[in-house]
Amino acid sequence: xxxxxxxxxxxxxxxxxxxxxxxxxxxxxxxxxxxxxxxxxxxxxxxxxxxxxxxxxxxxxxxxxxxxxxxxxxxxxxxxxxxxxxxxxxxxxxxxxxxxxxxxxxxxxxxxxxxxxxxxxxxxxxxxxxxxxxxxxxxxxxxxxxxxxxxxxxxxxxxxxxxxxxxxxxxxxxxxxxxxxxxxxxxxxxxxxxxxxxxxxxxxxxxxxxxxxxxxxxxxxxxxxxxxxxxxxxxxxxxxxxxxxxxxxxxxxxxxxxxxxxxxxxxxxxxxxxxxxxxxxxxxxxxxxxxxxxxxxxxxxxxxxxxxxxxxxxxxxxxxxxxxxxxxxxxxxxxxxxxxxxxxxxxxxxxxxxxxxxxxxxxxxxxxxxxxxxxxxxxxxxxxxxxxxxxxxxxxxxxxxxxxxxxxxxxxxxxxxxxxxxxxxxxxxxxxxxxxxxxxxxxxxxxxxxxxxxxxxxxxxxxxxxxxxxxxxxxxxxxxxxxxxxxxxxxxxxxxxxxxxxxxxxxxxxxxxxxxxxxxxxxxxxxxxxxxxxxxxxxxxxxxxxxxxxxxxxxxxxxxxxxxxxxxxxxxxxxxxxxxxxxxxxxxxxxxxxxxxxxxxxxxxxxxxxxxxxxxxxxxxxxxxxxxxxxxxxxxxxxxxxxxxxxxxxxxxxxxxxxxxxxxxxxxxxxxxxxxxxxxxxxxxxxxxxxxxxxxxxx
Amino acid sequence: xxxxxxxxxxxxxxxxxxxxxxxxxxxxxxxxxxxxxxxxxxxxxxxxxxxxxxxxxxxxxxxxxxxxxxxxxxxxxxxxxxxxxxxxxxxxxxxxxxxxxxxxxxxxxxxxxxxxxxxxxxxxxxxxxxxxxxxxxxxxxxxxxxxxxxxxxxxxxxxxxxxxxxxxxxxxxxxxxxxxxxxxxxxxxxxxxxxxxxxxxxxxxxxxxxxxxxxxxxxxxxxxxxxxxxxxxxxxxxxxxxxxxx
Ligand code: SF4
Ligand code: SF4
Numbered sequence: 001x002x003x004x005x006x007x008x009x010x011x012x013x014x015x016x017x018x019x020x021x022x023x024x025x026x027x028x029x030x031x032x033x034x035x036x037x038x039x040x041x042x043x044x045x046x047x048x049x050x051x052x053x054x055x056x057x058x059x060x061x062x063x064x065x066x067x068x069x070x071x072x073x074x075x076x077x078x079x080x081x082x083x084x085x086x087x088x089x090x091x092x093x094x095x096x097x098x099x100x101x102x103x104x105x106x107x108x109x110x111x112x113x114x115x116x117x118x119x120x121x122x123x124x125x126x127x128x129x130x131x132x133x134x135x136x137x138x139x140x141x142x143x144x145x146x147x148x149x150x151x152x153x154x155x156x157x158x159x160x161x162x163x164x165x166x167x168x169x170x171x172x173x174x175x176x177x178x179x180x181x182x183x184x185x186x187x188x189x190x191x192x193x194x195x196x197x198x199x200x201x202x203x204x205x206x207x208x209x210x211x212x213x214x215x216x217x218x219x220x221x222x223x224x225x226x227x228x229x230x231x232x233x234x235x236x237x238x239x240x241x242x243x244x245x246x247x248x249x250x251x252x253x254x255x256x257x258x259x260x261x262x263x264x265x266x267x268x269x270x271x272x273x274x275x276x277x278x279x280x281x282x283x284x285x286x287x288x289x290x291x292x293x294x295x296x297x298x299x300x301x302x303x304x305x306x307x308x309x310x311x312x313x314x315x316x317x318x319x320x321x322x323x324x325x326x327x328x329x330x331x332x333x334x335x336x337x338x339x340x341x342x343x344x345x346x347x348x349x350x351x352x353x354x355x356x357x358x359x360x361x362x363x364x365x366x367x368x369x370x371x372x373x374x375x376x377x378x379x380x381x382x383x384x385x386x387x388x389x390x391x392x393x394x395x396x397x398x399x400x401x402x403x404x405x406x407x408x409x410x411x412x413x414x415x416x417x418x419x420x421x422x423x424x425x426x427x428x429x430x431x432x433x434x435x436x437x438x439x440x441x442x443x444x445x446x447x448x449x450x451x452x453x454x455x456x457x458x459x460x461x462x463x464x465x466x467x468x469x470x471x472x473x474x475x476x477x478x479x480x481x482x483x484x485x486x487x488x489x490x491x492x493x494x495x496x497x498x499x500x501x502x503x504x505x506x507x508x509x510x511x512x513x514x515x516x517x518x519x520x521x522x523x524x525x526x527x528x529x530x531x532x533x534x535x536x537x538x539x540x541x542x543x544x545x546x547x548x549x550x551x552x553x554x555x556x557x558x559x560x561x562x563x564x565x566x567x568x569x570x571x572x573x574x575x576x577x578x579x580x581x582x583x584x585x586x587x588x589x590x591x592x593x594x595x596x597x598x599x600x601x602x603x604x605x606x607x608x609x610x611x612x613x614x615x616x617x618x619x620x621x622x623x624x625x626x627x628x629x630x631x632x633x634x635x636x637x638x639x640x641x642x643x644x645x646x647x648x649x650x651x652x653x654x655x656x657x658x659x660x661x662x663x664x665x666x667x668x669x670x671x672x673x674x675x676x677x678x679x680x681x682x683x684x685x686x687x688x689x690x691x692x693x694x695x696x697x698x699x
Numbered sequence: 700x701x702x703x704x705x706x707x708x709x710x711x712x713x714x715x716x717x718x719x720x721x722x723x724x725x726x727x728x729x730x731x732x733x734x735x736x737x738x739x740x741x742x743x744x745x746x747x748x749x750x751x752x753x754x755x756x757x758x759x760x761x762x763x764x765x766x767x768x769x770x771x772x773x774x775x776x777x778x779x780x781x782x783x784x785x786x787x788x789x790x791x792x793x794x795x796x797x798x799x800x801x802x803x804x805x806x807x808x809x810x811x812x813x814x815x816x817x818x819x820x821x822x823x824x825x826x827x828x829x830x831x832x833x834x835x836x837x838x839x840x841x842x843x844x845x846x847x848x849x850x851x852x853x854x855x856x857x858x859x860x861x862x863x864x865x866x867x868x869x870x871x872x873x874x875x876x877x878x879x880x881x882x883x884x885x886x887x888x889x890x891x892x893x894x895x896x897x898x899x900x901x902x903x904x905x906x907x908x909x910x911x912x913x914x915x916x917x918x919x920x921x922x923x924x925x926x927x928x929x930x931x932x933x934x935x936x937x938x939x940x941x942x943x944x945x
Pocket of ligand 1: 835836837838839843844845846863879880881882883884885896
């Protein structure tokens with residue numbers, strides 16, 4: 001091994017209680033966990049006692065970044081912020097929020113692989129990292145400020161290139177439903193309050209160094225160029241959304257929304273996205289017009305200035321909107337950027353908008369205005385579950401009883417009823433500042449609030465974006481990927497944050513091709529079903545579910561984006577649409593100089609996945625993970641037409657139990673869902689096996 | 700500027716820029732013949748004329764033959780992915796480093812060239828109107844500020860494109876060129892302890908090849924110094940009279 005590339009070799013540790021700042025050898029201590037969520041889980045396992053609550057000073061916070069952050073491996077620079085998650089009840093479970101942007105890369109340029117934060121500062125501070133100059137600075141002048149101003153103030157101090165991850169008033173006030181945001185709109189959900197509980201206003205990084213590529217630069221370039229022939233659009237959708245001359249297939253659901261006549265209309269002059277033939281590398285960045293996807297062709301096409309996104313990612317999934325009325329009407333900047341739920345969740349605060357074009361416009365104004373408010377105040381939406389709970393309670397006359405009369409009256413209901421976006425100014429303020437019962441409850445763990453408000457059964461069935469368990473909604477579950485989705489949604493203590501399966505399921509290719517690709521990766525075409533045409537569980541689906549799960553951890557640990565990877569499929573007809581599932585291993589080998597095969601790198605990922613499992617088992621303190629933790633909500637079994645009939649997302653209970661059986665089997669866990677000693681030792685986790693055994697929780 | 704110039708032209712330039720004393724002229728003719736000749740051969744021996752002081756305090760004149768190519772951009776298409784910076788350093792230097800990159804996006808990404816200030820919402824960049832402005836070397840015509848400032852004659856026009864290139868044999872890492880470039884386009888390679896700048900990658904610029912939106916172009920050289928505001932004060936003025944090579 002000539003030189004190790006990728007990693008910078010040092011991990012930063014900051015003790016907020018003592019003010020001590022130290023450096024650790026990344027490779028010596030954390031190499032087996034890669035970085036990202038891997039280092040996060042490892043630190044929690046080693047150092048945070050079971051039962052520690054989210055906002056306790058003993059909780060730790062790991063800004064985990066991996067060896068590929070800062071390299072040219074496409075779509076990197078995700079930071080995994082791992083901690084004890086404040087949104088479960090009790091708040092004693094491992095969880096992580098993930099943010100893109102340019103923060104992770106900048107941390108690497110500053111010479112650091114990850115940041116471990118412990119303790120609690122006496123008064124508000126921010127962490128300033130300028131290469132090896134690391135300081136805790138007084139943040140009392142920033143406390144109370146929104147994220148926009150905080151970021152600008154720190155940039156004024158450190159220079160415009162610093163990347164700043166800050167919390168807003170919501171985080172300061174320890175609102176469990178709060179975020180940390182870097183680069184204007186890249187948020188990590190759920191962890192803002194943990195920062196607030198530690199009196200940590202922001203982490204700011206500026207680096208002047210390099211991330212080395214161990215391999216010869218020609219080989220690296222060849223690999224990158226090869227990878228860029230296989231990349232799809234956002235979520236690795238590999239066909240366009242409309243028929244196009246170069247494309248054999250199209251799928252209206254695809255995020256490959258570029259087309260003739262589809263513009264970044266607010267650019268000066270407007271830029272036409274056009275047909276983006278996959279062989280034209282200079283059009284990769286135009287493929288995903290998320291403005292059109294999220295706002296529709298008229299509004300999105302007219303007001304999008306360009307697409308933005310993360311470091312080194314040629315697929316831009318953040319629509320950057322210039323909507324002038326925001327200024328005059330609402331007093332916020334006309335410029336606003338976000339993606340997906342960042343737009344949709346504010347809109348879902350409303351029960352309805354007036355019919356017709358006026359209402360449509362209001363809905364869109366709610367999206368852009370609400371996005372500013374949550375970006376600046378630092379509020380999370382729990383994938384809009386919070387908005388749905390509010391909406392349900394409001395439309396069912398529950399709030400009149402729940403809220404004190406004065407408070408109820410002080411809410412501008414007439415705005416809400418008219419679908420007037422101005423309602424959001426009041427709504428989000430209450431949450432960020434924990435005002436009254438409404439503000440406090442909505443910002444709290446959604447699970448607690450649902451219990452407290454006695455949200456009835458039918459709520460759980462009513463909404464498209466449904467409740468799953470432990471206070472979180474589904475995230476690409478049965479409705480998306482059948483039993484694979486169910487298994488994935490059972491594993492985590494928050495929504496699963498996994499896109500490995502959905503990216504493939506929704507690639508846009510016809511099912512015959514999908515089946516051929518599935519056979520190559522998981523050994524049988526039966527590993528994938530046509531969406532909505534689910535078939536009974538089989539072992540290959542369990543294999544695919546395990547693969548998807550460990551790849552999620554792999555991406556979160558290497559700092560690749562799981563919203564893009566893995567690439568089972570590609571847009572290339574000449575390859576029969578085959579992607580390359582060994583890409584991660586190829587990047588890793590060339591970047592770090594540590595040669596690994598796909599299977600070897602998957603072992604790292606499996607280790608990380610099992611460490612998360614072990615943490616969860618300790619925190620659950622039960623041998624019965626199967627029934628206590630790995631659960632699916634009742635609607636999976638009860639709602640919809642007969643199981644296995646076209647269009648039905650309903651599954652028989654036995655089938656889901658069988659799915660667990662097979663899944664545990666391929667994972668090397670026992671019937672209760674506990675990893676066996678053999679499995680843990682195979683993954684180099686003997687100490688984990690020992691501790692689980694001592695606690696009586698080994699499989 | 701023509702490929703070959705007669706002595707008169709050189710004399711005229713020397714006159715215009717105020718180093719017309721016979722001793723200085725002789726010094727230039729002899730000095731640059733050796734320097735340039737050693738590097739590029741006799742066909743380009745006129746190109747090295749210093750106007751600033753050399754390391755011994757002697758006045759010299761530097762004239763570099765015009766470049767043949769230059770990078771231009773269309774910022775409306777730039778999505779701020781920084782794959783150009785990556786290509787510049789990963790494929791040329793084997794490491795990823797935005798500060799080393801000779802195309803500069805990071806510094807304008809958040810707030811635009813004006814950096815952060817009150818009212819940043821009305822500026823450029825992610826925190827403003829979203830416009831991302833890429834900064835590239837303009838391959839300046841005479842008087843080339845960076846080359847002129849270098850006391851070691853280390854910035855040369857490298858044939859066949861005549862890109863202004865740092866000759867690492869000569870560069871001592873004094874960073875004076877960094878201060879001289881009005882557009883702040885000289886990078887510093889900390890590992891080599893040398894200045895480094897855009898070389899046009901011998902005609903196949905890595906950044907252009909890498910840009911996923913076609914925002915960058917490599918085009919025949921034209922004088923961009925006239926089209927762009929400097930990022931900061933201190934630009935070396937090109938006088939009206941200096942019409943010989945502009
Ligand atoms: S002065 Fe600056 S812009 Fe002009 S050639 Fe030198 S580095 Fe390039
Ligand atoms: S590669 Fe192109 S789009 Fe990306 S930052 Fe550079 S110029 Fe902009």
